[in-house]
Amino acid sequence: MPRLVIEGSQWGDEGKGKITDFLAQSADVVVRFQGGNNAGHTISFNHEKYALRLVPSGIFNPNIKNVLANGVVINPKALIEELDELEKRGIKDYQLFISNRAQILMPYHIDLDAANETLLGKASIGTTKKGIGPCYEDKASRNGLRMGDLLNVDYLKERLETILPIKNHQLKSFSLKEYSYEEIYSLLLSYKERLEKHIVDTSILINEEIEKGKKVLFEGAQGSMLCLDHGTYPYVTSSSPLACSVPLNCGIAPRYIDNVLGICKAYTTRVGEGPFATELFDETANYIREKGHEYGTNTKRPRRIGWLDLVVINHAKRVSGITNISLMLLDVLGGLDKVKICTKYLLNGKEIDYIPSNLLDYEHCTPVYEELEGWKEDISTCQSFEELPLNCQKYIKKIEEVTKLPVSIISVGPDRNQTIIKKDVWIND
Secondary structure, eight states: OOEEEEEESSSOOOHHHHHHHHHHTTTTTTEEEEOOTTTTTTEEETEEEEEESSSTTTTTOTTSSSEEEETEOOOHHHHHHHHHHHTTTTOOOOEEEEESEEEEHHHHHHHHHHHHHHHHGGGOOOSSSSSHHHHHHHHHOOOOOOOGGGHHHHHHHHHHHHHHHHHHHHHHHHTTTOOOOHHHHHHHHHHHHHHHEEEEEEEHHHHHHHHTTEEEEEEEOGGGGTTTTTSSTTOOSSOOGGGGHHHHHHHHHHHGOOOOEEEESSSSOOSSOOOTBBBBBSSSHHHHHHHOOOOTTTTBBBBBEEOOOOHHHHHHHHHHHHOOOOOOGGGGGTTTTEEEEEEEEEEEEESSSSSSSSHHHHHHEEEEEEEEEEEOOOOTOOGGGGGGOHHHHHHHHHHHHHHHOEEEEESSSSBBEEEEEETTSSSOO
């Protein structure tokens, strides 16, 4: 059985939650492999909406094993609140496994995140101030606490005695509240009481499921252009949402990754600061934003809107090995007279088909568009590619032509049943 990675191929918010939920119905295991509660997935089914932040998208099916892998940073308070909210809405029968190697996001990480953003001023990254960056910083500097530490109180005490003075020194430098040992230790014990039954070595679990021939679905947060290494640095997240990071972030061998599904909006959006070559500032942008409900799941911030940028998609394809595209929110473009697709950039009078690593160069890139005829028809009830309006079909074919990738899934609405399958993405060609 294959293993499938779902990867956002733009700047996040592409609709990964819906597709993960849709494909999870045929999966045995769903694994969240990076990020934290700074990124949300909105899932709609049975006329209900669920906003997930940390919990994997397979949580609604009691037969699916849901895994928070070692690459995730976990705010236990936020996770507990999310589970409580799901249980209030009747989602009580689920399987959740948390890596004992996953980092714990602490209250002081949130404090430091906000302080860093304030200090940066006009150069601020535009983070959600959820503490994600400082938590990953502590992971890299070996000053982090891990979920498995909660299972051994003697070791937990030892780690806390080492780490807390360092964090309080940092807090003091920002004139922020310092934390007492008793306060933090008591908080960690409350997390242990609620979550210890879920904490295991998820590397062993995932590998065992693979050896059994189970279908494993890996879901990331954010999108490829927010990758710490290959995104629009420094306006990126603190981890890598790329499929190539899955083996490290989950404790599996690279050979176990079979297919990579790139989730791609039919247009482009972005939240926060940084270059955005196809960004629009006109009535078309407002039309797309309102029709597509383009506001952050967590922050409610209005998203920046632009035409579909295939330079971005081809960049994601190259650095992460995307094998199929899932085209999302295609219905939002309905009603426009013309639609545009960016196929190249113009930089200093020269056409390029790649993303410059230098931020100033990228900011000076202007899009080279191909303009296509729009469609007026409502496509939200279409069940096959052939049912789509001809101009809509041409739009999809142009994407396939430029990316040399099959558009295997087409979303024509938010619900599970508003999904057209052109090709089974679980199957290797």
